[in-house]
Amino acid sequence: MHNFKELKIWQKAKGIVKDIYVLSETLPQTERYAFTSQLQRAAVSIPSNIAEGSGRGTNKDFCHFLDIAISSSYELESLLLIGIDLNYFTEEKISVSIDNLHELQKMIIGFQSKLKP
Numbered sequence: 001m002h003n004f005k006e007l008k009i010w011q012k013a014k015g016i017v018k019d020i021y022v023l024s025e026t027l028p029q030t031e032r033y034a035f036t037s038q039l040q041r042a043a044v045s046i047p048s049n050i051a052e053g054s055g056r057g058t059n060k061d062f063c064h065f066l067d068i069a070i071s072s073s074y075e076l077e078s079l080l081l082i083g084i085d086l087n088y089f090t091e092e093k094i095s096v097s098i099d100n101l102h103e104l105q106k107m108i109i110g111f112q113s114k115l116k117p
Contacts, residue, residue, distance in 0.1 A: 001054065001055060001056070001057070002054040002062070003054070004047075004050055004051040004054035004055070007050065007054065007111075008107065009050055009066075009069075009104065009107050009108050009111055010047050010050045010051060010054075012100070012103070012104050012107060013046040013047035013050055013069070013073075013104055014047045015100070016043060016046065016047075016076075016097065016100050016101065016104065017040075017043045017044055017046070017047060019096070019097055019100070020039060020040060020043035020076070020097065021040060021043070023039075023089070023093070023094070023097065024036045024039050024040055026088075026089075027039075027083075027088055028088070031088070035079070035082075035083070035086070035088070038079060039076070039079050039080075039083075042072050042075040042076040042079060043072075043076050045068070045069070045072035045075075046069045046072045046073050046076070046104070047069075049065045049066070049068040049069040049072065050065065050066065050069050050108075052065050053065025053066055053068075053069070059115040059116065059117075062115055063112050063115055063116060066108050066111065066112050066115075067112075069108060070105055070108050070109070073101050073104060073105050073108075074105075076101060077098060077101050080094045080097060080098060
């Protein structure tokens with residue numbers, strides 16, 4: 001088992017959640033229960049699955065939860081890009097978030113490769 005609070009992937013994912021919550025404050029009130037909620041849930045899912053997986057008994061189980069975390073990161077990236085199409089964000093406004101997601105995805109994949117036999 002791993003202490004998730006010491007994992008760089010969890011720390012990075014937690015930072016992304018904060019950024020997404022700040023970004024989502026700029027969304028229209030009409031999107032509070034739709035787009036905003038989906039955006040925030042996808043973001044929170046990433047560190048949550050890293051933490052949950054870290055408590056599993058085997059590296060195989062942990063890798064499964066890391067797969068879910070990566071999937072949530074792709075969902076979040078997709079939502080950010082859709083936000084551009086809906087004129088909620090500009091590319092400039094989300095470029096740092098997208099870059100952070102790409103870096104996190106690479107970090108998770110690298111960490112998974114160390115867990116696999």
